[in-house]
Amino acid sequence: MKKIKTRIFDTAEFLSSEEDMAAYLEEALSEGNPSLVVQALGAIAKARGMAKIAKDTGLRRESLYKALSPEGNPEFNTVLKVVKALGIRLHAETLHPIA
Numbered sequence: 001m002k003k004i005k006t007r008i009f010d011t012a013e014f015l016s017s018e019e020d021m022a023a024y025l026e027e028a029l030s031e032g033n034p035s036l037v038v039q040a041l042g043a044i045a046k047a048r049g050m051a052k053i054a055k056d057t058g059l060r061r062e063s064l065y066k067a068l069s070p071e072g073n074p075e076f077n078t079v080l081k082v083v084k085a086l087g088i089r090l091h092a093e094t095l096h097p098i099a
Contacts, residue, residue: 011039012046021047025088035070041082042068048086056085 015021021044028040045053045068054061059081067074068082083090 010046011043015044015047021086022088029090038068038072038074038079039070041079041086042072044086044088045082053082053085057081 011024015024025037025040025044028036031037042065045064050061050064054064057064057078059067059078064082066072067078074082
């Protein structure tokens with residue numbers, strides 16, 4: 001029997017356009033799970049080039065990989081720096097109209 005070669009799925013490989021990246025982050029945000037949002041930011045940063053994002057944020061590349069990993073728990077300040085370096089704008093809207 002022939003062995004099948006497999007490799008770990010890497011979301012960053014499939015984020016080829018700005019629209020893909022925005023849609024991916026939007027979906028992660030809509031889930032309301034902070035770790036999904038952090039993972040999405042990590043995948044987008046990797047797709048854009050972690051070294052460039054590190055330079056733009058003023059943080060070390062290794063620190064970003066760790067903070068934006070599935071086990072990461074970055075400070076909100078780090079998240080904001082990454083969002084800014086990625087050129088993404090977050091916005092808020094109400095879920096229910098206020099009466």
